[in-house]
Amino acid sequence: MxxxxxxxxxxxxxxxxxxxxxxxxxxxxxxxxxxxxxxxxVDCAMCHAHPNGPEGLKPGQIGSLNAQELKLLxxxxxxxxxxxxxxxxxxxxxxxxxxxxxxxxxxxxxxxxPELLGSLLxxxxxxxxxxxxxxxxxxxxxxxLSSQHGAPGALFLHNLGEQxxxxxxxxxxxALGLYGLRHLLIWFxxxxxxxxxxxxxxxGD
Amino acid sequence: xxxxxxxxxxxxxxxxxxxxxxxxxxxxxxxxEVPIHRLSWAYYLGGLALFFLGVQLVxxxxxxxxxxxxxxxxxxxxxxxxQHVEGGALVRNIxxxxxxxxxxxxxxxxxxxxxxxxxEKPREITWISGVALLFLVFGFGFTGYxxxxxxxxxxxxxxxxxxxxxxxxxxxxxxxxxxxxxxxxIQGEATxxxxxxxxxxxxxxxxxxxxxxxxxGLHLLSIQIHGMSQxxxxxxxxxxxxxxxxxxxxxxxxxxxxxxxFVVALCLPFEAFFAYPLFAPYDALGSTPDGIxxxxxxxxxxxxxxxxxxxxVVGLTMVVKVxxxxxxxxxxxxxxxxxxxxxxxxxxxxxxxxxxGQQIYEIxxxxxx
Numbered sequence: 017m018x019x020x021x022x023x024x025x026x027x028x029x030x031x032x033x034x035x036x037x038x039x040x041x042x043x044x045x046x047x048x049x050x051x052x053x054x055x056x057x058v059d060c061a062m063c064h065a066h067p068n069g070p071e072g073l074k075p076g077q078i079g080s081l082n083a084q085e086l087k088l089l090x091x092x093x094x095x096x097x098x099x100x101x102x103x104x105x106x107x108x109x110x111x112x113x114x115x116x117x118x119x120x121x122x123x124x125x126x127x128x129x130p131e132l133l134g135s136l137l138x139x140x141x142x143x144x145x146x147x148x149x150x151x152x153x154x155x156x157x158x159x160x161l162s163s164q165h166g167a168p169g170a171l172f173l174h175n176l177g178e179q180x181x182x183x184x185x186x187x188x189x190x191a192l193g194l195y196g197l198r199h200l201l202i203w204f205x206x207x208x209x210x211x212x213x214x215x216x217x218x219x220g221d
Numbered sequence: 222x223x224x225x226x227x228x229x230x231x232x233x234x235x236x237x238x239x240x241x242x243x244x245x246x247x248x249x250x251x252x253x254e255v256p257i258h259r260l261s262w263a264y265y266l267g268g269l270a271l272f273f274l275g276v277q278l279v280x281x282x283x284x285x286x287x288x289x290x291x292x293x294x295x296x297x298x299x300x301x302x303x304q305h306v307e308g309g310a311l312v313r314n315i316x317x318x319x320x321x322x323x324x325x326x327x328x329x330x331x332x333x334x335x336x337x338x339x340x341e342k343p344r345e346i347t348w349i350s351g352v353a354l355l356f357l358v359f360g361f362g363f364t365g366y367x368x369x370x371x372x373x374x375x376x377x378x379x380x381x382x383x384x385x386x387x388x389x390x391x392x393x394x395x396x397x398x399x400x401x402x403x404x405x406x407i408q409g410e411a412t413x414x415x416x417x418x419x420x421x422x423x424x425x426x427x428x429x430x431x432x433x434x435x436x437x438g439l440h441l442l443s444i445q446i447h448g449m450s451q452x453x454x455x456x457x458x459x460x461x462x463x464x465x466x467x468x469x470x471x472x473x474x475x476x477x478x479x480x481x482x483f484v485v486a487l488c489l490p491f492e493a494f495f496a497y498p499l500f501a502p503y504d505a506l507g508s509t510p511d512g513i514x515x516x517x518x519x520x521x522x523x524x525x526x527x528x529x530x531x532x533x534v535v536g537l538t539m540v541v542k543v544x545x546x547x548x549x550x551x552x553x554x555x556x557x558x559x560x561x562x563x564x565x566x567x568x569x570x571x572x573x574x575x576x577x578g579q580q581i582y583e584i585x586x587x588x589x590x
Binding site: 056058068158166168194198209 | 464465469472476479483484490493497498504507508511512
């Protein structure tokens with residue numbers, strides 16, 4: 017059996033288990049769009065607290081919520097207008113931010129045009145402080161809440177700007193270290209040559 | 222068989238490779254000369270591989286202080302290192318980049334050493350120990366991949382171990398059982414789980430490092446005794462002193478590479494190149510995310526396994542392994558020009574499979590692998 021077949025059988029078995037557990041992840045329109053637009057794999061963890069989505073009994077899923085969290089969930093479900101500070105326990109910070117910026121009504125309407133989500137979200141919001149706006153991360157299929165995840169080029173340039181001081185310090189330290197090492201090795205080389213010359217002359221005597 | 226004579230031949234072989242008269246500082250360092258020619262740059266690759274090995278040992282030791290080798294805590298401990306330990310994300314990123322850089326340097330070092338006929342008598346042991354080191358670093362890559370216990374780690378390991386078992390289908394009689402036994406021994410239980418993680422952890426942090434350091438000692442000793450090979454068919458006659466000139470250049474290169482490497486590790490997280498669901502904690506009952514693949518340095522064998530009959534790829538791999546180990550005897554009379562052509566062909570294959578493997582797969586099979 018080839019690797020691809022083995023992998024596919026893993027997927028089938030995993031999916032079967034997921035169905036048995038009643039945890040089929042809802043591949044929302046937004047998730048499908050982000051994945052197609054970026055060519056990167058995306059799952060519910062972009063906006064939800066659990067990567068398998070809201071349905072289920074695991075932490076961050078509806079079945080695991082206590083009374084207090086269920087109350088918050090109820091409040092969040094009525095946040096139809098923008099500007100409502102909600103802390104929906106089944107959403108992560110990015111999910112809650114979307115509801116805060118757009119309101120639930122607009123968000124639900126966007127399901128027909130998920131490509132508009134990126135342009136409607138504020139370009140200033142960067143929840144993970146990685147220099148890439150959350151809206152861009154949505155379009156690029158990277159995680160808006162992980163500073164370790166983003167488009168490699170943009171991430172590199174942003175971090176380079178942020179970390180210039182330690183880099184300059186390291187360059188100076190490396191240059192000084194190499195300068196010292198060079199002189200140490202040359203000194204040691206001269207010394208060993210002298211010892212060799214002395215020992216061969218004493219052997220000659 | 223004349224036993225004393227056989228032992229005598231073996232003893233002579235080793236006496237010639239490790240002559241007592243050359244086992245001193247004067248011969249191994251002071252008097253050592255390095256040839257200068259158009260391929261001299263390749264002499265620095267072994268040193269670079271050694272540099273990255275040092276980086277891996279240091280960062281690996283740092284990670285050991287926080288990493289928990291249990292299926293319940295492994296992923297959480299890695300997340301803890303990245304998010305809560307001061308400098309933890311940097312150390313982890315250096316370790317991730319370092320593994321790729323080390324394997325890259327070892328691969329290029331082996332290809333250039335082959336092209337320069339560095340296995341020629343009396344350097345057979347240098348070559349054989351070098352090939353063994355190559356397989357050991359692949360072992361490091363394979364075992365280290367599982368340790369973060371995320372989706373890509375566990376699923377890719379499952380596929381890798383499955384491949385071992387498949388070999389049994391092509392072996393006759395009682396031999397057919399051997400690959401399954403090997404897989405079970407490595408895996409430690411019915412599926413990839415705690416026993417597998419414990420075994421991979423032990424291999425990654427104790428057994429493989431011990432093996433690597435001992436073989437590396439032999440490799441370095443052999444290099445210092447016999448010096449660098451002449452490298453080209455027509456030597457220029459020009460040389461430079463190993464100590465201090467070559468060593469100085471080597472350290473200067475290490476310094477420059479360290480700086481560049483540090484900047485990359487500081488500014489470019491290794492995980493940024495992958496889809497984030499691949500780094501979610503492994504969930505045996507959840508769905509398997511798309512894009513499960515081995516590390517890039519296994520693509521040269523992964524894509525052929527996907528495209529060609531299993532027996533063909535495994536058979537060819539075994540042949541290449543044997544040829545690599547006994548290259549000093551197979552290519553004894555081959556000119557460096559021919560060896561260079563073979564090396565270029567091999568390097569081209571590796572580059573094409575690593576960079577364009579996915580596209581080649583899609584052309585022949587369609588869709589994603």
